[in-house]
Amino acid sequence: xxxxxxxxxxxxxxxxxxxxxxxxxxxxxxxxxxxxxxxxxxxxxxxxxxxxxxxxxxxxxxxxxxxxxxxxxxxxxxxxxxxxxxxxxxxxxxxxxxxxxxxxxxxxxxxxxxxxxxxxxxxxxxxxxxxxxxxxxxxxxxxxxxxxxxxxxxxxxxxxxxxxxxxxxxxxxxxxxxxxxxxxxxxxxxxxxxxxxxxxxxxxxxxxxxxxxxxxxxxxxxxxxxxxxxxxxxxxxxxxxxxxxxxxxxxxxxx
Amino acid sequence: xxxxxxxxxxxxxxxxxxxxxxxxxxxxxxxxxxxxxxxxxxxxxxxxxxxxxxxxxxxxxxxxxxxxxxxxxxxxx
Numbered sequence: 001x002x003x004x005x006x007x008x009x010x011x012x013x014x015x016x017x018x019x020x021x022x023x024x025x026x027x028x029x030x031x032x033x034x035x036x037x038x039x040x041x042x043x044x045x046x047x048x049x050x051x052x053x054x055x056x057x058x059x060x061x062x063x064x065x066x067x068x069x070x071x072x073x074x075x076x077x078x079x080x081x082x083x084x085x086x087x088x089x090x091x092x093x094x095x096x097x098x099x100x101x102x103x104x105x106x107x108x109x110x111x112x113x114x115x116x117x118x119x120x121x122x123x124x125x126x127x128x129x130x131x132x133x134x135x136x137x138x139x140x141x142x143x144x145x146x147x148x149x150x151x152x153x154x155x156x157x158x159x160x161x162x163x164x165x166x167x168x169x170x171x172x173x174x175x176x177x178x179x180x181x182x183x184x185x186x187x188x189x190x191x192x193x194x195x196x197x198x199x200x201x202x203x204x205x206x207x208x209x210x211x212x213x214x215x216x217x218x219x220x221x222x223x224x225x226x227x228x229x230x231x232x233x234x235x236x237x238x239x240x241x242x243x244x245x246x247x248x249x250x251x252x253x254x255x
Numbered sequence: 256x257x258x259x260x261x262x263x264x265x266x267x268x269x270x271x272x273x274x275x276x277x278x279x280x281x282x283x284x285x286x287x288x289x290x291x292x293x294x295x296x297x298x299x300x301x302x303x304x305x306x307x308x309x310x311x312x313x314x315x316x317x318x319x320x321x322x323x324x325x326x327x328x329x330x331x332x
Binding site: 079089092204205214215243 | 304320
């Protein structure tokens, strides 16, 4: 495999997908620990199959029907909406304005909610299966989006992005099985910050390419675009720290 | 099932739009880059990417400054 393709597609897809898998694993673990493993595992499997069908039909249809230029523009625009959202939230968290994403807290909250619901006497735990199904489907949709984003460069990039995402899934699931506890040691905000910047850089690159823009050094210019985004992000984080030296810890929706 | 579909739809929306002002700003920036690239000159088309990059960085900083001001106002209220 070409090292360049791995760096451009597989590695960022691995990191970004790992964040999503960690979030899904937290919920599935909470369900499994409180209500038993059969229902959440079946719910997760059903979600994975649903995702495979969605990607297999919609993804293939889009790639085969939509002209390459339009596809690049569309993917670029989606990447920017998605990437800048992650970047913004990560900067707000670094500046202490929004609370850090706490997997332990989410896990404990989920445990309490599931215990409060209680187990019914029916043979199959529908609540457990549904909670796991929703978590895996929603986080999986983000993984699918990440794969499409990093794989938009062509078949080699798409294959690398799929390998990166699958590897992330295997690593996170194995860690979850081994630890039986949410993966709180994962530096989620740093990962989201990095991935947000990378997605945004790819977004600018693809969208401009769809307009006929010729970047100096072709794909290498992504590094330059990334450097600009990182510079702007650090400047914004410093600005916020000066505005609110003590932080604020308000809800993300309120800023 | 309908609540599941609703929450999937809502999550997909929130996947892309967390802050309405930022989303509108991004779409506007993309529109500006598109117009620049379609003005006819090849030199302008090659500038579109850089203009888009500058617009988006400025947008992000302005959006975060607004978020900071909002948070400060909520803190002092």
